[in-house]
Amino acid sequence: MMLAACGGSGSSGSDEPAFSSKEALGENLFSDVNLSMNRTQSCATCHDPDKAFTDSATNTDGSTVAVSTGDDGVSLGDRNAPSALYAMFAPAFQNGSRNRFNSQQDDYSGWMGGQFHDGRAAGLAAQAGGPPLNPIEMGMADRASVVDRLLENQDYVEAFERLYGSDVFNDTDTAYSAMTNAIAAFENTDEFAPFDSKYDRSLLDSDDPNYYNYGVISKVASGKALFFSQQFTNCATCHQLNRQGSSTETFTGYEFHNIGVPVNTAVRTANGLGDEFIDTGLQGNNDTVGDDATQTGKFKTPTLRNVAVTEPYMHNGVFNELATVLKFYDHFKTGSAFTINPETGVEWAEPEVAENFAEAEMLDGRLFRTTDSDGSGESDEIEAMVCFLMTLTDARYEHLISDEEWETCEAE
Structure with missing residues (x-):
């Protein structure tokens, strides 16, 4: 079950941590709209778990939208949001080869793998780091702005320091990478495959x-x-x-x-x-x-x-x-x-x-x-x-x- 984007039980005085694992932390980050400029969009907005982790928004005729609307409510992309399901199995972007089965064609040789339609992100963590900073998606100005949003949530602070080290917030890039790592950990769970x-x-x-x-x-x-x-x-x-x-x-x-x-x-x-x-x-x-x-x-x-x-x-x-x-x-x-x-x-x-x-x-x-x-x-x-x-x-x-x-x- 997707968690609400407002932290967990730790902030309410419980001795139990709000997020006991990287996977649990990543699940909450995945659905947290506060990581977008206007606090209206999360990963789950365009990768809705109820629609096989794709965009569930519809046009006036009831058909599913071809491209997603950004956090500003106006900006439109040019590509369809792919499903996040089974994305964990994509190999890192590489120039390689693979065997083909049930095919009359020769085995494949060329570019393969990666995340996004063009493979530009090597893996899930790199992919997770893209949308928050994309001006037509979640629209945050820079990594520091995203980290500032993380610091607003005491449950996040506790979880990041416990799971990634007490000094994780001493460096913006380190904290941002920890966030993308946690989201990738969630996307590597059985829920996605x-x-x-x-x-x-x-x-x-x-x-x-x-x-x-x-x-x-x-x-x-x-x-x-x-x-x-x-x-x-x-x-x-x-x-x-x-x-x-x-x-x-x-x-x-x-x-x-x-x-x-x-x-x-x-x-x-x-x-x-x-x-x-x-x-x-x-x-x-x-x-x-x-x-x-x-x-x-x-x-x-x-x-x-x-x-x-x-x-x-x-x-x-x-x-x-x-x-x-x-x-x-x-x-x-x-x-x-x-x-x-x-x-x-x-x-x-x-x-x-x-x-x-x-x-x-x-x-x-x-x-x-x-x-x-x-x-x-x-x-x-x-x-x-x-x-x-x-x-x-x-x-x-x-x-x-x-x-x-x-x-x-x-x-x-």
């Missing part, structure tokens, strides 16, 4: 009371077969980390690719960046990569865990439905029936960055089969894929998917 989805439960022994049976001819089973297929889809190429059946599969290889995502024009209109602005992704936002033009437009492959409840999709939130994402992938292939974006009713927009398109990965696999020759009807295979992706939802968030949706997918 329960591995208890229906998919995970299907890996259990059939005698286990938590076991989940896909059913041999259910839509879910069909979608699973498609996902892990080498010849039918290319999903596993970028979204499978371990050999099939792994109990710690995160459904991302942490690779960086340009998959041809178009501009989210509604966001650009709202945030005022204008038609000339281009989000260059990995190349433009990661100092380690520098000015390497071959990295322009690339973004980190996200986890598919909880993807059915963390809409909207892509790094800029340009698509609202999972089925749209799958049709978008398919439309790049010659002969695809999905030539129209179902959310706009017109042809797919051009990629924001045309260079460095991941042609080998995106054009792998065959076309999705459709129920109608002109593609006007829903594809059984796309529906099956969506059903499988639904089973990657953690148990605590399964209620966010309607009973009718579950029943339709599990019917044999």
Whole structure:
């Protein structure tokens, strides 16, 4: 359970410390709005634990916002807030390689890992230190201003000095690093990686009371077969980390690719960046990569865990439905029936960055089969894929998917 952002029981006279561990301290810091300039925003504001640690704010039509509003109530970012769930497993940002499974493609070699869409933070602690100082997020002027807010809370002072040393507040950078370390400790707890989805439960022994049976001819089973297929889809190429059946599969290889995502024009209109602005992704936002033009437009492959409840999709939130994402992938292939974006009713927009398109990965696999020759009807295979992706939802968030949706997918 998330703690209230106002300290713990220690300040009320109890002999027990308000925060007995770094994890408990980090949990409170994660939800503390006092660490933002106007005291209105915390980490949990954009990473709501009730919506799989993504932004739960909605537009007037009830859809989830594509980008988050800052502490000032006005500023808008340009990227969708990713889920903090399973983020602990991302390797430190590096130029490396990894084995690919259930893929016709060669093993991956290149930039991988890190936090944020562009990998610019090496790990969770570095990531946690970014938003408080970002002028369009939590808006604090500098580290010293954040530390001053920590010093306002006597429970924090006691906890920091006990957990990080009595001299922790003697140096601003030391105190700020201790804060980010505590938040990272919280984000490394089981709450952020329960591995208890229906998919995970299907890996259990059939005698286990938590076991989940896909059913041999259910839509879910069909979608699973498609996902892990080498010849039918290319999903596993970028979204499978371990050999099939792994109990710690995160459904991302942490690779960086340009998959041809178009501009989210509604966001650009709202945030005022204008038609000339281009989000260059990995190349433009990661100092380690520098000015390497071959990295322009690339973004980190996200986890598919909880993807059915963390809409909207892509790094800029340009698509609202999972089925749209799958049709978008398919439309790049010659002969695809999905030539129209179902959310706009017109042809797919051009990629924001045309260079460095991941042609080998995106054009792998065959076309999705459709129920109608002109593609006007829903594809059984796309529906099956969506059903499988639904089973990657953690148990605590399964209620966010309607009973009718579950029943339709599990019917044999």
